[in-house]
Amino acid sequence: MRLPRRIRLSAEQVAVVCALAEPLTVLDESGPLALAVCVPALLALPLRRRLPVTVLCATLPAMVTGYLLLPWVITMYAVASSRPQDRVLWPSGLLIAAAVCPWPLPGVADKTLTELLNAIEVAALLSVGSTALGLLARARAQTQAQLARLEASQAREQRLGAEQAVIRERARLARDMHDTVSHHLSIIAVQAGALRAVESDPAKRADVESIRKHSVRALEELRDTVGVLRRSGVLGATAAGRPHLADLPGLAADSALDVTTDLRALTERSWPPGVETAVYRIVQEALTNVRKHAPGAPVAISALLAEDRESLVLEVRNGPAAHRREDAAFPAGGHGLVGLRERAERLGGRLDASPGADGGFLVRAVLPL
Incomplete structure (x- = not known):
């Protein structure tokens, strides 16, 4: 079943919840040192996106002492996912060095070679793993952003192509209108003018003059319409002939x-x-x-x-x-x-x-x- 958007949690948010619950595992060992290293690490977690390296440094003492592991893993993920790849190397190296550092320091001599190698292996895996996940998340975000830009560019090119097609069609319509309609209207205007010149009946002369005047006006409006069709801009489309x-x-x-x-x-x-x-x-x-x-x-x-x-x-x-009306002239x-x-x-x-x-x-x- 799909959860509503408002209650969906990302994997990072789930990890943060688990990190906040992690101090429950060291309740029996709680003391001044545990409070001194755990409280800053947990309180700094909400700032991991704004100050990732600073928060990482705040979580390292809790990791070195062995009280908490999740805060520094989560913070290193934030560092890797929010910073360029070349600026992730030194925080990652700092994390590995702190993870390898044994606690307490005087007890180093009591550890066997196998225990030291196991500590190094675990530290490297946790450090490299969280760094790799962060870099992967950053690469995925960059890829999605690039795809969005490509889609926007493709949509813009399609829109421009459609506009060019409209412009070409408008130019074709303008040519057709000029070649056909203006031809017939010109004939009407010329013949009406000639008929008016030879007509002696005043009423008929007035009718013929009306025909000539309307045909001339139609030619003028046709000229304006053809001019609008040949224009490609919005201002041209709202211009003459209104x-x-x-x-x-x-x-x-x-x-x-x-x-x-x-x-x-x-x-x-x-x-x-x-x-x-x-x-x-x-x-x-x-x-x-x-x-x-x-x-x-x-x-x-x-x-x-x-x-x-x-x-x-x-x-x-x-x-x-x-x-x-008996005719069907219209x-x-x-x-x-x-x-x-x-x-x-x-x-x-x-x-x-x-x-x-x-x-x-x-x-x-x-x-x-």
């Missing part, structure tokens, strides 16, 4: 529809550029849909502040069509309202579009300020 709220009355007047507006809220304060663009595009698409699907229907456009004055409520409502892609919803959602708002009970249609957007 419509403004001040353009809405002209948009309504040029729509060739019976439009009534209530846009007083738009003049009460300044608006973020993203909100201005969203309002303009929503009204533009709604008017386009009325011309396509409900020609001759009256349209009412209103923009009001919500009761909390923290959002703008935009409504474009049209009545039922005055007559059915292609319907089905992406207009979807794009408007996405535009509103990017601003943190929402857009709803639904038919009305009178046979008309309502587009309603709520955009936060």
Whole structure:
């Protein structure tokens, strides 16, 4: 069974707990010397990460006297795992020398050669073992850090590659738009200008002039859009061609529809550029849909502040069509309202579009300020 994170213990933490319990094994031999060497060794253990060599020196007397073994093993592990490899040699040598040193010193002459060799062997094993484990832990931490850096570098390279792919695709789209759409719009503008020059009926001349003016405006917006697609930076993507709220009355007047507006809220304060663009595009698409699907229907456009004055409520409502359109000259892609919803959602708002009970249609957007 997997333990919760808050109660999991590492091997080093378990060893520290055992070291704190180790004095229980020498209770029968407790005295002034035991207290003098054991208490500093145990109290210094929490500082083994910040002052590893100092703590190691504090644990050596307890190890030399034979009262405690675990504190200096744990501390040497901390020294090896936290210091560069070339700076571990002299603490390790100091530890081996202290471990080999017999206690009490006058009793050296009473030890046999075998006992001395066994003491040296045990001291070397404990010292080298704890040092090797510490160096292994340090190498493992360095390897993990290097892997993390490599993963971050790979993710950055992938992100840059994706951005370059987007830039190349945007450049391709710009070329295609320039080569196809601008060609047809230019023909429309030129032919409308020629027709206006020879047309004598004022009403027809006005209609032809409207066609020419809209085609020229479309060419200008296409030029700005192509320029944005060719730019790779964020600032370039938010640059030219952005419509403004001040353009809405002209948009309504040029729509060739019976439009009534209530846009007083738009003049009460300044608006973020993203909100201005969203309002303009929503009204533009709604008017386009009325011309396509409900020609001759009256349209009412209103923009009001919500009761909390923290959002703008935009409504474009049209009545039922005055007559059915017999031609199918307007292609319907089905992406207009979807794009408007996405535009509103990017601003943190929402857009709803639904038919009305009178046979008309309502587009309603709520955009936060």
